[in-house]
Amino acid sequence: MTSYRAIQKKVTSPLVNMGPIKLRQPLPTQGVENVDPFLLLHHYGPYAISEFNNPFDLGPHPHRGFEPITLLFKGEQLHRDSLGNEMVVKAGGVQWTTAGRGIIHSEAPTKEFVKKGGDLEGIQLWLNLPAKYKMMTPNYQHLEDAQIPKLFSDDKSIQLNIVAGHQQEIQGNITTQTPVNVFTGNALKSGSISIEIPEEHESLVYLLEGTIVVNDTDTLEKGKDQMVTFKKEGKNVKITAHANSVFLILSGAPIKEKVTQYGPYVMNTQTEILEAMRDYQQGKMGHLY
Ligand code: MN
Numbered sequence: 001m002t003s004y005r006a007i008q009k010k011v012t013s014p015l016v017n018m019g020p021i022k023l024r025q026p027l028p029t030q031g032v033e034n035v036d037p038f039l040l041l042h043h044y045g046p047y048a049i050s051e052f053n054n055p056f057d058l059g060p061h062p063h064r065g066f067e068p069i070t071l072l073f074k075g076e077q078l079h080r081d082s083l084g085n086e087m088v089v090k091a092g093g094v095q096w097t098t099a100g101r102g103i104i105h106s107e108a109p110t111k112e113f114v115k116k117g118g119d120l121e122g123i124q125l126w127l128n129l130p131a132k133y134k135m136m137t138p139n140y141q142h143l144e145d146a147q148i149p150k151l152f153s154d155d156k157s158i159q160l161n162i163v164a165g166h167q168q169e170i171q172g173n174i175t176t177q178t179p180v181n182v183f184t185g186n187a188l189k190s191g192s193i194s195i196e197i198p199e200e201h202e203s204l205v206y207l208l209e210g211t212i213v214v215n216d217t218d219t220l221e222k223g224k225d226q227m228v229t230f231k232k233e234g235k236n237v238k239i240t241a242h243a244n245s246v247f248l249i250l251s252g253a254p255i256k257e258k259v260t261q262y263g264p265y266v267m268n269t270q271t272e273i274l275e276a277m278r279d280y281q282q283g284k285m286g287h288l289y
Pocket of ligand 1: 061063068105
C-alpha cells in the first residue's frame with residue numbers, strides 16, 4: 001500500500017519585479033511564508049538573452065546566514081565570489097553557496113553567451129542554516145550536470161537528478177548542513193514516478209515547464225498553479241506527466257527557529273542583522289571587484 005503525502009496548499013507562481021528583473025516567485029507567496037528550511041524560491045526566465053537584452057546581471061552583493069543555491073536549466077552563467085571562485089555554470093549545473101558568516105558574489109550570463117545569444121532559465125533557492133551554523137566558514141560547491149547522479153522511473157520516461165540528499169540507494173554529491181533533498185526532474189509525456197519523502201521533512205513540488213498531476217489528484221500547469229506544498233502525513237509523492245515537463249522537488253528537516261530576514265541576510269534576531277550590515281560595511285565579508 002502506498003500512502004501519498006497529503007497536499008497542504010496549491011499556488012500559482014506570480015511574476016514579481018526584482019529591480020529591473022522580472023521573475024516568478026512561488027515562495028514566499030500569499031499564505032505560504034516559507035516551507036522550513038526553504039525560505040525563498042525564484043524562477044527566472046526563460047529570457048531570450050542577447051547583447052540588447054541582458055536583464056539577469058547581478059553585480060557583487062553580500063549574503064550571511066543561509067545558503068543561496070542556483071540550479072541552471074538553460075544558458076550559461078559566470079559565478080564569481082570573495083573566496084576567489086570563478087566558475088562557469090552551464091545548463092543542468094548547480095552552484096551551492098554556503099554564505100555562513102559572509103560571502104560576496106556576482107552572477108551573470110557569460111560574455112560569450114550574451115554575444116552568441118540564447119535562452120537563460122534558472123532557479124534560485126534560499127536554504128536556511130540553523131543558528132549554530134549561521135556564522136560558519138563560507139563555502140562554495142559546484143556540480144556540472146555530469147556530476148549529478150540520475151535515477152530513472154520504471155517506465156524510463158522520467159529522469160530524476162539527485163542534486164543533494166538521496167533517493168533509494170542514490171546519493172547526491174552536495175554536502176548539506178542539515179538533512180535536505182533537492183531533486184530536479186525531466187519527464188516525457190505520460191511518464192510516472194513515485195518519490196519517497198522522509199517522514200520528518202517538510203516538502204514541496206514546483207513545476208517549471210509542462211503539465212503534471214501530483215498524487216493522481218492535483219494538476220500543476222505552467223501559467224496556472226505551479227507549486228504544491230505538503231503536510232507531513234504520508235510517505236510518497238507521485239508525479240504523472242501529461243506533457244513533456246520539468247519540475248523541482250524539495251524536502252528538508254525543518255529548523256524551527258525564529259527567522260529575521262533583511263535584504264541579503266537571514267539571521268535569528270534584529271541585533272544579528274545590524275551586526276551583518278556593519279560587518280559588511282567594515283569589509284569583514286571579504287571583497288569582490
Ligand atoms: Mn546572491
